[in-house]
Amino acid sequence: MPPAPLNWSLAPEGWNWAAQDADGKWYWYRTEPVLGIGGGIWRSNSRNQQFAQQGDPNSDWLDTLQQRPESS
Template sequence: MQTHDRLDGPPDWAQAPEGWDWLAQDQDGRWFWYRTEPTPGFGGGVWRSNSRNQQYAGQGQPNPAWDESLQRRPA
């Protein structure tokens, strides 16, 4: 996915890399896949994980409820 593509909702799980079982959106609207479960950033507005365990998934609209966006890959 190119960085200028806007998403109307969460990215499709079919696009998730194998073994990347978490998805979350930052307050600025950026979605990321995570290999390990992320945690809310200390300053707020972002999810955090080791950078090797985080991969850009797309750009959506800013989300004031970013801290409620964490999803685990469906079974």
């Protein structure tokens, strides 16, 4: 089952990336995150990541990285 969509209107201005960790936690990122060395997580400098929402644990967390959609 795919993760619930993020509400990008809640993302801080200029935070244009989001991803979900294996434990289900979603984070907003100011810079594009990279895979964490330990596995199961996305990482960015702590000043560039902010908790967004809690979701269900996701074994497909690697496929969750997304960029803010273009405004129309």
